[in-house]
Amino acid sequence: MNFARLFPELAASEVRSIEPKGIAGLPDRPFWLTEFYCSDYRCDCRRVILIVEDMATRKQVASINFAFEPPTPPFEDEGQIFLDPLNPQSVLSEVFLDFISQMLEVDTEYRDRLERHYTMWKQVVDDVSHPDNPKIANESHKDPAFRPAFPMGETVRRAGPKVGPNDPCPCGSGKKHKKCCRL
Numbered sequence: 001m002n003f004a005r006l007f008p009e010l011a012a013s014e015v016r017s018i019e020p021k022g023i024a025g026l027p028d029r030p031f032w033l034t035e036f037y038c039s040d041y042r043c044d045c046r047r048v049i050l051i052v053e054d055m056a057t058r059k060q061v062a063s064i065n066f067a068f069e070p071p072t073p074p075f076e077d078e079g080q081i082f083l084d085p086l087n088p089q090s091v092l093s094e095v096f097l098d099f100i101s102q103m104l105e106v107d108t109e110y111r112d113r114l115e116r117h118y119t120m121w122k123q124v125v126d127d128v129s130h131p132d133n134p135k136i137a138n139e140s141h142k143d144p145a146f147r148p149a150f151p152m153g154e155t156v157r158r159a160g161p162k163v164g165p166n167d168p169c170p171c172g173s174g175k176k177h178k179k180c181c182r183l
Helices: 008-013 093-106 106-128
Strands: 016-018 031-036 047-054 060-069 079-083
Touching: 008 093, 047 093, 047 106, 060 093, 093 106
Parallel strands: none
Antiparallel strands: 016 031, 031 047, 047 060, 060 079
16 A cells, blocks of 8 residues: 555655666656555555656656565575566556666665664554554454564475476476466
8 A cells, every 4th residue: 555545754755766868778768656555454565665756747657676685495586676566557567666776776865764664564564453553454454363474573494395496387387486376
């Protein structure tokens, strides 16, 4: 969900705008980055989705998934930053991914801001007594059997042997796992 849903004033004052002048493949006009965070109760995925919007056209041009730390098993084959497969992309997405990857490498202040926003967000998500919790609560908040993908403090164990991206898909299709069920 959009960070502005819980913190509209802070989101407005700390929105990141970028103008990639002289970057091959990107238009010389302003874009902004909108932050989206997980609203699953007790999930500690420690990531943000940055939606890149063209300020001139008001259209989304990229959805970038950024994890605050490098991935650990069983997710080590995923990158720390990648185009989010569940959100829309455009012909500019790959170039924005490179641009924002470089930006995040050097801009520690912005990375720290994203982590601070994540912490603020998750405090509201996980505290069902917080007055703003109903704004973002979903069915997982009411379901005692809910198990988040990235539970806080729990170790995730693989049921069987690891299937690598280039291994045959376990479904039996004959395709590589990365081109079949991993999608």
